[in-house]
Each structure stands twice: as C-alpha cells, then as structure tokens.
Amino acid sequence: NQASEPTVQSPVPEYSCQRSTPLKHHNSRFCEAMELLQDYAEMREGDDNYMRALAWRRASCVLKSLKFPLTNIDQLKGAKDVGKHVEKVLQSILDHGTSDEVEKVRNDPWYKKMKIFTKVFGAGTKTAQEWIEKGWTTVDEVRQNYTKGDWRLRFGLAFHEELMELVTRLEADNFTKFIKHQCETILPGISVELCGGFKRGKTHGHDIDLLFTHQSTGKEVGFLPRLLSVLESKNLILCGKWNRGTYTEEAMYSDSKRTKNNQLDHFEKWIGIIKFPKKWRKSISEEEFFSDENVSADLNSYEDSEPAKKKLKTNELSPEDIAAQSRSWIARRVDLIIAPYDQYFYALVGWTGSKQFNRDIRTYAKRTHNYAMTSHGLYDLTKRKSLPAKSEKEIFDILGVPYFPPEERNC
Ligand code: 8DG
Ligand code: MN
Ligand code: MN
Numbered sequence: 001n002q003a004s005e006p007t008v009q010s011p012v013p014e015y016s017c018q019r020s021t022p023l024k025h026h027n028s029r030f031c032e033a034m035e036l037l038q039d040y041a042e043m044r045e046g047d048d049n050y051m052r053a054l055a056w057r058r059a060s061c062v063l064k065s066l067k068f069p070l071t072n073i074d075q076l077k078g079a080k081d082v083g084k085h086v087e088k089v090l091q092s093i094l095d096h097g098t099s100d101e102v103e104k105v106r107n108d109p110w111y112k113k114m115k116i117f118t119k120v121f122g123a124g125t126k127t128a129q130e131w132i133e134k135g136w137t138t139v140d141e142v143r144q145n146y147t148k149g150d151w152r153l154r155f156g157l158a159f160h161e162e163l164m165e166l167v168t169r170l171e172a173d174n175f176t177k178f179i180k181h182q183c184e185t186i187l188p189g190i191s192v193e194l195c196g197g198f199k200r201g202k203t204h205g206h207d208i209d210l211l212f213t214h215q216s217t218g219k220e221v222g223f224l225p226r227l228l229s230v231l232e233s234k235n236l237i238l239c240g241k242w243n244r245g246t247y248t249e250e251a252m253y254s255d256s257k258r259t260k261n262n263q264l265d266h267f268e269k270w271i272g273i274i275k276f277p278k279k280w281r282k283s284i285s286e287e288e289f290f291s292d293e294n295v296s297a298d299l300n301s302y303e304d305s306e307p308a309k310k311k312l313k314t315n316e317l318s319p320e321d322i323a324a325q326s327r328s329w330i331a332r333r334v335d336l337i338i339a340p341y342d343q344y345f346y347a348l349v350g351w352t353g354s355k356q357f358n359r360d361i362r363t364y365a366k367r368t369h370n371y372a373m374t375s376h377g378l379y380d381l382t383k384r385k386s387l388p389a390k391s392e393k394e395i396f397d398i399l400g401v402p403y404f405p406p407e408e409r410n411c
Contacts, residue, residue, distance in 0.1 A: 005071060005072055005074075005075060006067070006068040006075065007074070007075045007076075007077065007078070011078050011079075011080075012062060012065075012078060012079040012080060014080050015360045015361070015363065015364045015401075016058070016061040016062075016065070016356060016357060016360045016411035017357055017360045017361035017364055017401055017404075017409075017411075018364070018401055018402065019061075019065040019404075019411075020065060020404055020408040021061060021064050021065045021357075021404075021408055021409065021410045021411040022064075022407065022408055022410060023200065023201050023202060023407065023410045025063075025064045025065070025066065026066060026067070026068055026069040026070075027063040027064065027066055027069055027070055029093065030060075030063050030070060030090055030093055031060045031063050031064055033089060033093060033099055033102045034056045034057075034059055034060040034063070034086070034089065035056065035057065035060050036102055036105060036106060037052075037056045037089070037101070037102060037105060038053045038054075038056035038057045038060065039053075039115075040105045040108075040111055041053035041056060042125070043111070043114045043118070043125050043128075054359075055081070055083070055085075055086075056086075057356055058081040058356075059081050059082055059083075059086040061081070061356060061360075061411040062076070062079050062080075062081050062082060064410070064411060065411075070090065070094070071094070072094070073087055073090060073091050073094065076090075088101075089101060089102065110132065113128070113131075113132050113137060114128050114129070114132065116138070116139060117131050117132070117139070117142070119160075119164060120139065120142075120153065120156045120157060120160055121152055121153075121155065121156030121159075121160075121163055121273070121333060122150060122151075122152025122153040122155075122156040123153060123156065127153070131146075139157065139160050142157060143157050143158075143320075151239055151241075152239075154318075154319045154320075155238065155239045155273055155319045155331075157319075158318075158319035158320045158322070158323040159238075159273065159319070159323055159331040162330045162331050163273070163331055163332075163333060165330075166204035166205060166206065167204065167205050167206065167207065167208055167332055167333070168203065168204055168281070169198060169202075169203050169204070170281070170282070170283065171208075171276065171280060171281055171332065172194055172198050172205065172208045173194070174280040174281075174284065174289070175208055175210075175274070175276070175280065175332070175334070176192060176194045176208075176210065177289065178280070178289065179192055179210060179227070180192050181289075181290060182227065182230050182231075183212075183227070186223065186226050186227055186230060187214065187219065187220075187223050187226070189214055189215065189216070189219065190212055190213070190214050190219075190220065190223060191212065191213050191214070191215070192210055192211075192212055193210065193211045193212075193213075193348065194208070194209070194210060195209040195210070195211045195337075195348065195351040195352050195353075196208070196209035196335075196351065196352070196353060197353070197354075199352045199406045200352060200353065200354065200406045200407055200409055200410050201406070201407040201410070202410075206333060207332070207333035207334060207335055208332065208333070208334045208335070209335045209337070209351055210334070210335070210336050210337070211337045211339060211347055211348060211351050212224070212336065212337065212338050212339070213338070213339045213340070213341050213344045213347070214341060215341050216341070217340050217341045217342055218340075220338050220339075220340060220341075223338065224242065224268055224269075224270060224336060224338050225242065227336070228240075228242060228270060228336075231274070235275065236274055236275050237272065237273075237274065237275065238272070238273040238274065238275050238322070238331055239272055239273050239319075240270050240271060240272015240273060240334075241270065241271055241272060242268075242269075242270045243268065243269055243270070243271075244268055245266055245267055245268035245338070246260075246263075246266040247265075247266035247267065247343075247376055248266075249377075249379075249386060251266070252372055252374060252376060252377065252379045252386070253372070253379055253381060253384060255372075258372060258374060264350075264375070265347075265350060265374060265375040265376065266376065267337050267338055267339055267347065267375065267376075268337075268338040269335065269336060269337045269338065270334075270335070270336040271334075271335050271336075272333075272334060273331050273332065273333055273334070274331075274332050274333075274334045275327075275329040275330075275331065276329050276330050276331065276332040277328060277329050278328055278329060278330060281330075337351060339375075342388060343375075343376045343377055345389045345390065345391055345392050345394070345395055346373075346374065346375055346376055346377050346378065346389065346395065347375045347376070348392060349361075349375070349392055349395055350374070350375030351375065352406045352409065353409065354409055354410055354411055356411040357409040357410075357411045360411065361373060361399070361401065362374075364399065364401065365378065365399055368399075368400070369399070370382050371387070371399075373399075377389075378395065378398060378399075
C-alpha cells in the first residue's frame, strides 16, 4: 500500500548540517553504494570528478538522515541533492538489490588498487596512482620496490597491517586517560578532548584525534613540545611530525591564504604514530596503568624537527627492522592538536567532523551570511570582523542552524 509509505519531510533542509544524521540509520545499503561512487570520483582527477564526488556524498547524506528505510523512489520527492542519476542507481538497488554502475566500479582493477594503496599512511591519490603506473599491485610489491625516503610512507608501509586494524573506543579512551595523566604534571589546567569519529559515537576509527586547550589563553604555548618530549622519553613515539601554528586572523579573510598548501587548518599540531603498549588494548586498572611510570624527561629537549627523519638517518634500525622486532606494542595513528581558547569551540566543531558536516556548514555560512567558517573561527567577510563563540551551541546560534550533538553529525 503505497499511500501509507512514509515520505521525506518536505522540503528536506538543504544542507546536511541542518539535519540530524545519526551513525546508525536505515539506508546503509544505498549509502554504501553511493559512497563507493563518491570514492571512485574522488580518486579520479579534475574538477568534474570533484563535483561528482560531492554530489554522491550529498545524496548519500540525504538517505542517512531518513527516519525510515527507502522502499519506493517517490519517497524522496522534495529532496534536493537527489537527481536523475542518483535516482537511477537507487531504483536499480530497489529492484535488483544491486546497481550495475556500482558493481562495475567495485570490480574495476584500477579502483581496487587505488583502494588498497590510498589506505597506506602518507599515500594520497597521487602516490597511489604513481605506484599503479609502476605496475605494482599489492602493498607487498610496493614494499619491495619503494625506495624514496618519505618518512610517512616508509613507516606507513612497514606498519601497514596493524595500522589497517581499526583503533577501538577502549584503546582511544585508555590513550586519552594516559595523556591526561601526563598533562597533570606538564601543565595543570590543560584540557584534553577526544574528537573525530569517536566523539561522534563511532566504536572504531582509523586514528585518535586529541584536541588540547587551556582556559587562560597563552598558557598552551610550548605545551605540545613538552608533551612530546615526555612521550619520547618513555619511548612511545615511533615517528611523527610537529608543525608550528601558522594562524593569523588576516589570512582568514583571504580565500587563498585561508587554506594555503591545502592545509585544513593552521593549528600547531603533531601527526604521527605512537607505540601503543599492547596492554592498553584491554580494560586496565589505574594502578596497572601508571605502574611503570618513569617521568624523567628533559622537558625542553624537543625541537622543531622531523624526529622520524632524524631517526632514519642516525638509527641503525629502519622502519622495516623495527616492525620485524619482537615487541610489546602496536602502531597507532595519533593526531595531537593545540587550540588557543578563543578559537577552541570552532576547533572542537572542526575536529569533531564529520568532514562532510564541516563542508556543509562552511558552505552554508558562506552562502547565507557571507561568513568564512574555519576551525579557527567565523569571519564576517562583509564587515571584516570575527565572531567569537563561547560554546558549540553559540556557533550554531550565530549561524541560525539547529544544534545537533556530535552523534548526529555523522553525514
Ligand atoms: P576516523 O578517524 O574515525 O576514521 O574518522 P574521523 O575521525 O572523522 O576522520 P579524521 O581524518 O581523523 O578527521 C577528524 C576531523 O578533523 C575531520 O572532520 C576533519 C577535521 N580536521 C580539521 N582540520 C584538519 C586537518 O588539518 N587535518 C585533518 N586530517 N583533519 C582535520 O578540522
Ligand atoms: Mn579520526
Ligand atoms: Mn585524524
């Protein structure tokens, strides 16, 4: 009985940031298909493919926000972002359970190789494409033949299997707890927030994103190098790169400077791989957790350098050798980000994501208010002034977007 079938609320709010998008929804088989097409378009070069990728993602996000499983294409009447091409794919899945277009991509040898290679830490589509052009088909083949010195790729390749294993929520919580404990001695009052997918309620993730701030602005300066030297002294750092902050308010008013070097933001941060003690993978008692404490770090020894690169030059051990050692730890990807308190809530929204949520709320801010939104703040491009916020809620209020908690930002 078609008359009793649910339909989308009409009109569907145009931007995904105006809709509740939970992690678990009713249309995963459709979304999986559309996100595969997004993925494929993203890997191919050119503006057209970029736009195509976004179109598939936006359509997928409409389906994710539906309160019911799609059973009839007419249920999507009134939803923007669902064009003829999208309808065709959805109709095919409704009728046959699959779509030829999707299955063709899924089985495309080039796509399969790109899929494998872009999962290597440090490898983007460009690197993956280069490897394919060399005729390499597996990560093992790349390992045997890759000779360049990029530290990310060398560690990414050497530790690929364990980095592919997803980080669990328990591991992320344990790591956060450990870092908080270290912070008490390094800088009391520093706050540590587990962001990224875990903040949105995911039980697994590809990395651990920790955002730091201090309520008295300025106190956070110099903190990250000190934390890194503590981690270094405990021999917990496998490799990584520290970047000093490059933020200026001036840059936020300039389209080209805002995202210079394709950087998503200008925060001081560390991106790297932590040697994660295997015992941190399960539930552990406070005592056991901090028993082998040994904070004897020279808190000022960490300099502006690429520790991994330095290690590659001075250590007898290569990433491959380290990986082959018998060891009590596994490799885990970690991002550590420092935000000054006056930028904190924008940083929190940015680093909570999802990526698509950020894209949409930023597009919304630009189109409806001529505001540039970044992880640093909200900038009125007409009046050339910034709009500070003291909570996440306030940011949504300024924009006129209903507040959704992180769990509902899974677009
Ligand atoms: P996952 O790790 O659980 O697989 O997913 P995720 O946590 O959502 O993805 P992520 O790649 O770890 O990124 C977390 C969020 O941080 C994402 O919404 C984008 C946002 N982000 C910024 N600035 C930057 C940046 O400079 N680099 C990266 N990689 N992400 C950034 O706001
Ligand atoms: Mn993450
Ligand atoms: Mn991350």
